[in-house]
Amino acid sequence: MKARRKGVAANSKRTPTVRRIRPAITPVPRPSWPGLLSPPGGRPGPASPPPSSPAASASSSAAAASSTAAQGGAPALDALGGRPVDLAVDLGRGLVLPNPVTVASGPFGYGVEVVDLADLSRLGGLVTRSTSLKPRSGQPAPRMAEVAAGLLLGMGPQNPGLEAVLDRCAGVWARWDVPVILSLCADSAGELGEAVRRLEGEAGIAGLEINLSCGGGGRGGVIPGLDADAAASYVAAARRGTDLPIIAKLTAQAPDVRAIARSVEHAGADAISAINTLPGLVPSADRSGPALGSVYGGLCGPAIRPIALRVVWEVAQAVDVPVIGVGGVACVDDVLDFLAVGASAVGVGVAALADPMLPVRLADELADACRALGARAVRDLVGTALPARPGPPSTRGAEWAR
Ligand SMILES: Cc1cc2nc3c(=O)[nH]c(=O)nc-3n(C[C@H](O)[C@H](O)[C@H](O)COP(=O)(O)O)c2cc1C
DSSP states (O other): OOOHHHOOTTOEEEEEEEEEEHHHHHOOSSOOOOOSOOOOOOOOOOOOTTTSHHHHHHHHHHHHHHHHOOOOSSOOOTTTEEEEEEOEEOTTTEEESSSEEOOOOOTTTTTTGGGGSSSGGSSSEEEEBBOOOOOBBBSSSOOOETTTTTEEEEOOSOOOOOOHHIIIHHHHHHHHHSSSEEEOOOOSHHHHHHHHHHHHTTOOOOOOEEETTTTSOSSSGGGGGGGGGHHHHHHHHHHHHOOOOOEEOOTTTTOOOHHHHHHHHHHHHHHEEEEEOOEEEOOTTSSSSSSSTTTTTEEEEEEEEEEHHHHHHHHHOOOOEEEESSSSSSSSHHHHHHTTTTOOOOEEEEHHHOTTTTHHHHHHHHHHHHHHHHHHHHHGGGGTSSSSSSOOOOOGHHHHHO
């Protein structure tokens, strides 16, 4: 937490972390946004949908509006004729996000650290840093390494423990408009259940996210997100202890994410978020060992976006609960891409660390994109790229099969 605040302080004499990492996560502009008006500050958008799809008719009305503008009329930014866009996202069990752009677990800590840097009330949701029942000190320094198109993080689930977090933050969250989703991590399903039961009667928590990349509950002590039974046991333990909405956060490390997704849905998850960081390694500058104190780090940023899009694509076809796409979101076209492959909402991770105002801007730009596309509700853009019938899984290795 401290390091991030120092990184963005205006008068800090330290090398500002956020400025250093910005080039690694800044979106690369695409050459054109076919048939649509370019969104402010965003890269150009996805390829045109097939002519028969709902997005195609929305796209053609936006194109018509655009051509009116090109013929000398007023700039036609609104194919809806001024009607409002419905941005709300229903994640189930009473958790309705005001818009689909959330901040993913981690970059904003517990929110209280960034109140002066971002207008939290305009976020779709804020997922806290993962918290365990007991305090955890995290990994030894160095904890960050910049890599092409991303960042390698070796922090571990450092946190002051659930009691301290509730003491310091729960009362503040209760006064906020933004839905605060508490991320929990645990070494076992039993420990998670205990943490969840401790939350009874706490105001200010809109939902829980279960970090399935953390803990040793899988077969042979591997992380629960790799094992369908272990993942289900975590979610079931949380489900038994609370009526709060539960989001299960998957890892792309699982060989078949569809099996894990079905398993957590069956165990009572109301929504699924995907993905967490992916393990990577870089050597130190003098190549005498690994750069990070933790040896391995979690890779995040644009480098992992196609993996996250693939996972959302597969999970959205496997389950009926809403999916939150996380991984490399840095501009509005990334948001549109995630919606197209089946995400109902997105989580902004490391890009929010570099630019804390980005998530709010993305929500505004998404509303503009909906208007340009003629979409009255953001849910109209969900799943437009998905096949009519479930397609083959990535485990089949389709790119090598022909
Ligand atoms: C500084 C930082 C801290 C993070 N802490 C957590 C965490 O506590 N729990 C968790 O589930 N994910 C954590 N993540 C992972 C993000 O929530 C997200 O899944 C991942 O970074 C991929 O998204 P991105 O590419 O947009 O960063 C963290 C990410 C960052 C950048």
